[in-house]
Amino acid sequence: MTTELLAALAGLGMGLSLIVAIGAQNAFVLRQGLRLEHVTAVVAVCAVSDAVLILAGVAGNAWLSARLPEAVTVIRVAGAAFLLGYAVLAARRALRPSSIAVDAGGTRNGLLATVLTCMALTWLNPHVYLDTVLLLGSVAESRGIGKWWFAVGAAVGSVVWFSALGYGARLLRPLFARxxxxxxxxxxxxxxxALLGLALLATVF
Incomplete structure (x- = not known):
């Protein structure tokens, strides 16, 4: 298996791990899928937004590493701390699971209103910048020449997840209702x- 493919698979795995947690954006995509309402537009907005943010994170870390290498070290440590904290939160959710409540009924909304709502849930969420720009960007930078393949893998992960959630909503609802x-x-x-956080720390110390 080539280095590029390994980097892409690592990006795919991390990208999926960051976006599949229960949240307002996922609930909105699932709701639209259940209602069969502007699904393609919603999936496209989410996937394209993630791709733009991921590429911005990788490019930003590359710019910093060339001009302020010390800043990259700080970002990696901060990213590792966030990843380990994220692992703790996920473990707590695993011990106290919850279902995702989605209303499949109600008044249908227009395309513009749906797209604007989706963009607000995506771009006004501070966690999306931590996930895509800070975490994915710092982890990608630690992969050296494979960073762009890592970014591609993460972007593909977003496309796969949002497509599955939007178009497969009716099939997924019984599963994730439990x-x-x-x-x-x-x-x-x-x-x-947890593994990614420890691996990121290993690139610093």
């Missing part, structure tokens, strides 16, 4: 985040 499904998912996220 707390046990989120427990397994969050337990896996906790393990992945």
């Amino acid at each position: 707390p046990a499904a989120w427990r397994v998912l969050d337990a896996g996220i906790a393990v992945v985040m």
Whole structure:
């Protein structure tokens, strides 16, 4: 297996781990999928937004590493701390699982209103900048020449997840209505985040 493919797979795994947790954006995508309402537009907004933020994170870290290498070290340590904290939170959710409540009924909204709502849930969420710009950017930078393949893998992960959530909503609803499904998912996220955090620290010390 080539270095580029390994980097892309690592990006895919981390990208998925960061976006599959229960949140307002995922709930909105799932709701639109259940209602069969502007699904393509919603999936496109989420996936493209993630790709832009991921590329911005990788490019920003590359710019910093060339001009302020000390800042990259600080960012990596901060990113590792956040990843380990994220792992703890995911582990807590695994111990106390919850279901995702989505209303499939109600008045249908227009395309513009739906897109604007989706963009607000994406771009006005401070966690998205921590996840994509800070974390993915810092982890990608630690991969050296494979950083752009890592970014591609993370972006593909977003496309895969949002497409599955939007278009497969009716099939996913019975599964994720059960707390046990989120427990397994969050337990896996906790393990992945902890390993990534430790790996990122290993590049510093």
